[in-house]
Amino acid sequence: MNFLLKRTINVLWSVIFVVLMQGCLEPFEVTFEDFESALVVEATITNELVQQQVFLSRTYEFEEEGPTPESNASVRVQGGGSSYTFVESSPGVYVSQQAFAAQANTAYQLQIQTQDGRTYSSEETILPAQTQIDEVRAERITTDLGEDGIGIFVDSFDPTRTSENYRYTYEETYRVVAPFWTPRGLEVVPAAEATVPCEVRAIFDDSSLETGYASDSSNTIIQTSTKDLEEDRVSNFMVRFISRNNYIISHRYSILIKQFVQSNAAFTFYETLNEFSGNESFFSETQPGFLEGNISSDLSSSEKVLGYFDVASVTEQRIFFNYEDFYPADDVRAFAIPCQVSAPVLSRGVPPVCVLSNLVKNDLVRFVDNNGGNGDNEGPFFTVPTLCGDLTGFADPNPPDFWTEE
Structure with missing residues (x-):
């Protein structure tokens, strides 16, 4: 819509x-x-x-x-x-x-x-009248509130001075990577095979989605006017600001800017x-x-x-950039949700209430690794919330037709 x-x-x-x-x-x-x-x-x-x-x-x-x-x-x-x-x-x-x-x-x-x-x-x-976009560019900036991020800026110029009123929309697309993806999963052991109550085991499972693509559109009114300027020039106008802590720029990002000339x-x-x-x-x-x-x-x-x-x-222009274009490649990158690693116990209480198996049945966690320590309040596996290890339903596995790499 x-x-x-x-x-x-x-x-x-x-x-x-x-x-x-x-x-x-x-x-x-x-x-x-x-x-x-x-x-x-x-x-x-x-x-x-x-x-x-x-x-x-x-x-x-x-x-x-x-x-x-x-x-x-x-x-x-x-x-x-x-x-x-x-x-x-x-x-x-x-x-x-x-x-x-x-x-x-x-x-x-x-x-x-x-x-x-x-x-x-x-x-x-x-x-x-139509006015072409001269340039769309991304720059690392710090806002007046001290927030580090990427500003998306637009320049355009109408030498005939017949435009003056500009409105902008954007469509952004970004690559998402599940930070804890592995080709292994968890399954509940059938009661007839279980050696302990509420048993869960690790299995090979590469059906989960590690890398995907998602898109969003602008939902605010973005306008500027050159009426009070000496010439009909839009210069360094920021259409979009993306915080460094926003996961959409954690890997590769693209934005399509549309410039509308209005009455x-x-x-x-x-x-x-x-x-x-x-x-x-x-x-x-x-x-x-x-x-x-x-x-x-x-x-x-x-x-x-x-x-x-x-x-x-309307005229439009698209740009791409990678996280590494502005920030160190070895940074800890933001994700859509917190990905806290935990080791849920198999069961708790008497009679036992299954903990980990219920999480697995409801697709609430994904396997990370075996828990060798397996302390008193820990289960046999390290897990994360499902989205942290599987993007299925959150992102499209196929890049859009316009997508390019590097």
Whole structure:
């Protein structure tokens, strides 16, 4: 699901709450009896020749777990004498039936009809000029708070000064290595074969996954503007900071940066949305009111619609780097979870309660080594939490098509 939809949904219940309260916040009740469900729209079409996407959902109340996808809607984009129909690929996610790219000097409009017959339209929007990314680079930095890590920086320049408003997203992919992987495992000895209660034995088992690949996408609004600068130049703008203690850079890491050139109206909308979602926005003395987008109901001017239809030009650039490019190769590297080695006992108490075998049955531990010492409060094997020795279900065993080494 698109990053902005997630971000928007997380704050939209608060937007509706502000609209309803119309004043300063008092200590609030958890349940809002006058809650008004509003359509949430997130749609950005670009100059990329792809199947474009539109996300529809409904705002949700504070006590609810999350947004409700808006299903069974009719969605289309009109522009340049063409009509592009979108079909629902998963709940609330609508994908254009054909790939298309937004064209310069062409006005586009989003049109929606929900399953209850209500119709909505966006204002007509024109594609801004495109600006290439000059460079994406990674640098080791120390933040103002003293945290060591890697900053991902972007440079771009528009000599025509027709861009000015930039929004960024990223997709990061990284290689993960299980720090305690071995080609051995543990199994519970059948009762008929056991020589001691709750017996467990080590076996050959190379079915576990040692090395895999995982990906994440940005989930925040990242923007900058050059309006107040002497030239339309984005210089040394940090899109991403990754702490040295974040396991995603412990081996090899790649990031794809996308740069969107936006209209003034789109930039202002996302900037305001970002302010709305701040920690103190809704608990300050000055309430921001309803966030107006460029989508409205065709039937009722009083109906609230949340979201924005954006037409943006986009360019992208990918980089790779290894942990050793910035840090000593023999460092102890971070992992996704703590990997504390322990030696669970076979059993405890009278009658005996099986300890290690229950951990093995529930796939909670992986074999590390034999425990030669086997003290009073230790079992015969050293173990770690399963993820520390097996990435199955956590990472993909196959690298993505774009992946390169060194």
